[in-house]
Amino acid sequence: MAEGIAFDLVKGVLGKLGSALWDEIGLLRSFKDDADDLRSNFSAIQAVLLDAEERSSAGKETHALRHWLRKLKDAAYDADDLLDEIRTQQQYPEVQNHQHQPAGKLSSMPVLREWVTVLTVDDEEGRRERVPLFPCLTGLWLKECPQLRPEPCVPPSVKYVTISRASKENLSLILERAMPFGGGDAAVSPQPPPDKGLRSLGIDECQQLTCLPESLRGLTSLQRLRISDCEDLERIEDWLGELSDLQSLSIWKCGSLRYLPAHKMTALQELDINKCPLLFDADGRFVDTSVDHIKNVEVDGR
Secondary structure (H helix, E strand, O other): OHHHHHHHHHHHHHHHHOOOHHHHOOOHHHHHHHHHHHHHHHHHHHHHHHHHHHHHHOOOOOHHHHHHHHHHHHHHHHHHHHHHHHHHHHHOHHHHHOOOOOEEEEEOOOOOOEEEOEEEEEOOOOOEEEEEOOOOOOEEEEEOOOOOEEEOOOOOOOOEEEEEOOOHHHHHHHHHOOOOOOHHHHHHOOOOOOOOOOOEEEEEOOOOOOEOOHHHHHOOOOOEEEEEOOOOOOEOOHHHHHOOOOOEEEEEOOOOOOEOOHHHOOOOOEEEEEOOHHHEOOOOOEOOOOOOOOOEEEEOOO
């Protein structure tokens, strides 16, 4: 029912507003009063929704109530997207540094299956030519697009990507099509310039993801990786150490994560771990790994 969907959305927004994450990234200091007002308003709305559900169950739902619920659902989606975007900008500083460059966002599109990124045309001499449709796109945010398939590839110009609420299979496919010298990129240009390839990747709220997809292994230009709110993630594979350009790794709120082979990531300069308790022993030391070679290590904000 509509009120059930709206209630879940409002609950999700309240959960984010009450999360310690905002304190950890210093965000509440910038708009604490606005956040408090928003939290208060959504708490009141949540109470009204409980009443609306009782009315609906009793067969007393009116046209006005259904119209209000539809508008509320849209507003809750907007608030949820805005909070995610603010959090991404705070946790993902390179996106802020490139705001003057084009960025794209696909959000809440559960039935979107195909995103065409390259067009095949005939040149003046009748030869077939493949032309990128988004040649200047540098940033991309994909949220709740569980069936999305970039065709034939993620735009080769894209260097910064955040993927939120994707299935393991969909995440794997998108990363496979973001490879700098894979089939998709090569289809556009046989010899991609040396600066092509994904530089920064964020993976957020991907449930039932117990390990990172093998396709991430092909992102050889990756410099920064951020993983957050993947509660089912149990291990980081040893092959992540093969990414010789990877300099920064952030892992937040992955409560099931037990294994992190930091000792194999010889190029890593920054490691930020937050709320991943199973990575540490009773004395607060990393289990089964060493971080002595990493210049900057931060654990739970310290």
